[in-house]
Structure formats: structure tokens, C-alpha cells
Amino acid sequence: MKFQRSGLVAGIALTATIALTACGSDNDSKPEAGAAAPSAGTCVGGTISAQGSSAQKNAMDEWIKAYAASCTDAKIDYNPNGSGAGVKALIQGLTDFAGSDSALKDDEQPQADAKCASPALNLPMVTGPIAVVYNVTGADGLQFSSTTLAKIFSGKITKWNDPAIAAENTGAKLPDATIEAVHRADESGTTDNFTKYLSKTAEADWTFGNAKAWKAPGGTGANKSDGIAAKIKSTPNTISYVELSFAENSSLQAAKIKNGAGEYTELTADSAGKTIEGATIKGTGNDLKLDIDYNAKTAGAYPIVLATYEIVCSKYADAAKGKAVQGFLKYTSSAEGQAKLKDLGYAPLPEAVRAKVAASVAAIS
Template identity: 70%
Template structure:
């Protein structure tokens, strides 16, 4: 696994962000002090599932937490964000991970599982979405959102299409058929990727956003691992996947044109600049974020997702164990584990809000 130490430095630049209220597979030890805070260990057994995007982070967190809190047992399955939310609503998961906050129609169903409280959206992992491709001879691909929309909607079928050529002045593009790959399961990654397209390329992407892929054509692959495997094994392919999976699979990543007109490489710093424009759209202890995908901030990489842990503020029979574990994941120590896993630690302005919300779980 490639180490992503530049992430910590990049996201550190966003530590003073002002988020307003208006609005695995890795088994290496994490970098820095990942000690569990005294008093956060609570006996119990937790069953969790959901976002495959955060699974590597969750595996590392669970390993560290259980290593220091022997009386707590936590199981997490990367079933996908949609499956996770349904499990929470069905009462078969104690908390879940989702790459999108609860939708308006899902919130009351989730709240019903929290007697006397509400289901909270707690941002826990920043996972930028990389546009990955497998095209021999093309190492520095650049793409604008209208071009991406046309590729994934099937309007562009060849790699030497004039629209792609216009984004890549002087590049030698082959007359190769494009093999687009998308998630076949319901996924918050798909929801965030299509939300980016719908907000930045309205004329070329008319399908809106959803966890389920709606565009015709292309090939579906299950979960993040399936997407990376499909791209790596298919010449001429293109897809979208969380940066940690792109790095782990050593896939090429395209530079994406932002609202300032720049083709931007995906780095910790560039992703952090987009998170800098986020606002807290939730109320009270709910911390749902509103991300500006059309950011005009110079140097910002615009396609990012935030994985939320969805948990009851009150009413869960396992509230103490949930609170103990999420106290660790939202702590400075817990977040310090993410930099080496291909994720981005939460900026302090966000982390402190999450930590405060978790502290109120009862």
C-alpha cells in the first residue's frame, strides 16, 4: 500500500476552515499517536456496515481500538452505503457508514430507531473521488465536467473524441473505444460523483444524483474493490473510485477542471481547498455538510466525498459502546491514523464539532 503522508500536510492547511452552522485491508500500525483516550473503552459488541469507501479506515480503527479495549468487539462489513442505511432502518446495524447523509425521506425512518433522539450524520472520513483510467500512452489526462458527463452518459465513445482532445491540447489520443465502469451496487460514491456532474455539467448530465447508477451503457462492478479490478484489467476503461483504492491499485488519475478553470491534480491540499467551502447544513448536533462542487477556489480539486457515521443521538441500547468507539474515531489520535491509508483527516474545525456531537450520545 502506498503511503499518503502528504495528506496530513495538505489537510493541515485547512485546519482553520470556518464551517458555518447555516448552511481492509491495511494492517500496518497508523502513524503518530493512535492511543485510545482513557475512559472511552466500553464493554459491548457492535455490528456495523455500510460504506466500502471507509472500510480500510474502519479496519484500522477497529484493530487499534480493540487492541486497547479488549472488552469491546466490533464487526464492520463494507456492504455499500445504501445497504448500510437500510440495515440501520431495519434495526440490524448498531451504526452505519454512508458516503452521503441521510436523505429527507430516509431521516424519519432512521429517527424511528432512536427513541427520544435522532439519527445523526457525523462526518468522519474525507475520501476524495479519483477519476481513474487505463489507457496506454496517456499519462496526464485532463477532463472537464462536461466531458466527463458525456463520457459517462455514453455521448462520447472514443478516446480521441474532439471534446477530450480539447481538454488535452497537444496530447496524442488513441482511436480506442471507451469502456466506462460504474458501481453496480447502491453507493454513496456514485451519489457524490453524480451530484458533482449534475451541479457542474447540467446541460450534459440530466440524470440527477442517486446512490444507484442511472446512465445507460457501461459496465457495472460491485463495491470499490470491484471497480478498481475492472479498470485495472480493462484497456481503454475509465471510472470513479475513492483515492485510497486508486492508490492501492496503482491506477492513473485524471486532472479535473475546477470552477476556476484549472485542471487540478488530486492531492491532500487540493481536496482540502474544496472542503474549505463546505457548510454545515444540519441542525443541532447533526453535521450534514453542503459541499460546493463548483468551487472557484484556485487549486481546488472539486470531486470529494465525506463518509458519515450514522448513529442515534439517544435511544440505542448500545449507546455507551457506540459513543466509546466514535469518541476514538473522532479524536485527534483516531484521525491521525488516516493519512497513511489514502484518506484525509478531518480539519480541526470539523473534527472538534464531530467530537462534541459524539460526546452527547446517550
């Protein structure tokens, strides 16, 4: 398994708020059947305010529910208002930690460090496979290379029956209909990762780089992951990108994607995990910023994945706040917490990665 260090060492904004009540009380605080409860010793009281990535909303909802069922005197508020908003809130001191589908940028890191008065840590917590979703009547099982996707989302391919699409989908019933390419209207780590994939694998056809804000001309914007899923579900001849759990929740068609080995690969938790296993750590010390190889030639690997991070202070000015954040993240980074993800349309962290994240969480104070 490749997992190395480089650098110096090598739409709809829904707030998920749950007030936790005393463990063992007579109210409805018992874990639901089948829920992965926090391990002994991870429960810490206190109030945590967090915001950011909408892609990790479904994971957060389940984690908060399980933590609420077992822990005492805690309150966790997670507002999935987008990765860009979460990072800005952290830098402004308006949230205790941020969820983001991208690690802090070079210009954001020192700002976050200054606000924390300690190094801000990028901790990958969720493997969020990005599904290329579409709504084309009668065209099941479509597959795409990065080159074709780059041409679609840059407006170079405008019809579903374009020869480039037909060549990759022999026998598919492709209509003579205009493609409506849908992208995130708000700043999004999902957009950052999707455009990074295009820029790394289809450089000749994608000249817009990568960023949280959509840079290519044309297309239709939709807010948040829920908004993307709803738009594709309701609108024929559309195509977009969204985290897998939202695609599954809306029963959307997800395309197979050609990987670096030349295989058209179906998106599953296992195929996405193979790509994360090949990631390189760019951060130093307890910072676990990842560099993902979108051209990985690993057999069976699905190439469009993101690591959804929790961005935290390594040392909080309020020690009780630091312990509360640490307690919750001990659960999310535990084997029990990660086991919840596979049923939600995410991929659990590979064990070697999970163990490193758990060690970094243990150092938060």
C-alpha cells in the first residue's frame, strides 16, 4: 500500500443540531438498532459549532445521531453551508471546526493558524466519491473518459449523440438533444476536486484549472449538493457531479469513469478506496493534507474521489472546547464511526489512513 509523506517530512442549508441527554436516562437516548455507538471514553460534554461541506452532511447527520445516543451533556451543531463558507467561518473565528472537501489553500493556512493561535490541522475524515450523474431517458450505463467529460463541461461537446460520446458507449440510445451541464453555483470543495481531476487528466481539453468556484463558461448553476441532485432528478438531458451519497439518495444514474489503467470503472466504496490508498501525505506532523493521484493505474480504482476534511485547531484557547471537539472526532475517526459510512454512500478510510487520523485527533488539546 502506498501511503507516504512528502514536503518537509517526506440550495438547501440544513442545520443538524442535536442536544445530548444523560446516558442511561429514561428518555429516548438509547442507540438505534444497528447504530455504531461511540467507544467507551470518547464521550465529552460541551457545545460544538461547526459548518462547511454539504457533501459530508449525511455522514455528519449519522455521526451526530450516534454520538447523541450514547454521550452526556453535549450539543453538536453542523451547518452544511458549503466548504468555502466553512473555511471562511473558521478563519473569522465563527466556528469551532470546518468541514471542507479540500484542504486549506496556501493562502488560507496562515490565516487559520493565526486565528487558532496554533497550527490548523487538515484531517481527512470521509472518502467522498464524486459521481458523474446524468438524466438521459433510455441511456443506461453510460461511461466517460476524462477527455470527454472535459469537453462536455467546457461546452465543446453540446449534444448527447456527439461522436465522442457515442464512441465510448457503443449501442447506447443517445438522443439528438442538447446537453445541459450543471455545476455548483456556490463555492464548493466538490467543484475544486472535480475540476482538479479534469485539469490533471485532461489538460489539453480543460484549461480552467481548479478552484472552489466554477470557472468554465456556460452551463447551469445549482446550490449545494442537494440542489445538484434535485436538478438532475427533475431535468432531462442533464449531467453533473455530486458526492455519491446524494446520487444514491436521489436514485440517480452514475456513469462509469475511465481510470489510469484504461478501465471504465463503476463507482463503489471499494473502487473509491483504492484511489485513496494511493494518496500521498503533503502535510507535516499531525497535519494530514493529501495529494490524490487521479491518474492512478491501480486495477479497479475509481479515479474521481475527494477526501472530506475536518479542519481543526491543534490547540484551542478554551481547553474545554478542545476536549469537546476531540471527543466527537475520536468517534468519527474510530473504526466504529467509519463503519457507518459504507451504508451512506461514502467509502470508509483505509485502515492505515484512519489510524493516522485517529493519532492526530488524539493530539488535539
